[in-house]
Amino acid sequence: MATITWSDTPPGCTALLDGTPVCQLKTKDIGGCAASWLDGRLWPAPAHLPKAMPQPTRFFTAMADAKQAVEQALQS
Numbered sequence: 082m083a084t085i086t087w088s089d090t091p092p093g094c095t096a097l098l099d100g101t102p103v104c105q106l107k108t109k110d111i112g113g114c115a116a117s118w119l120d121g122r123l124w125p126a127p128a129h130l131p132k133a134m135p136q137p138t139r140f141f142t143a144m145a146d147a148k149q150a151v152e153q154a155l156q157s
Contacts, residue, residue: 085155087148094144095119096151104151106144113142116151124154 088095093107093114103122108114116139118124123135141147 083155085152094148096148096155098155103155106147106151108144109140113140114144114147115140116147122154 083098086097086100088097088102090105093105095102095106096104101120103118103120105117105119106114107117116124118137121137123137124139125135126133139147139150141150
């Protein structure tokens with residue numbers, strides 16, 4: 082099983098998968114944070130926009146929510 086760790090890199094943090102950076106979280110001035118994949122992965126389209134294209138960046142209202150979503154995506 083892969084090991085997921087977090088490295089604090091203000092103004093956010095970076096998810097490391099077995100020591101390799103895979104996702105960067107950046108806090109936003111408007112609140113919340115953006116999670117951007119660094120390895121070519123894409124976030125699926127939101128359920129309320131089924132025809133939208135998957136994107137490399139997704140907005141979250143809280144850093145904790147973003148970290149949880151990244152960890153879930155990396156576990157699957």
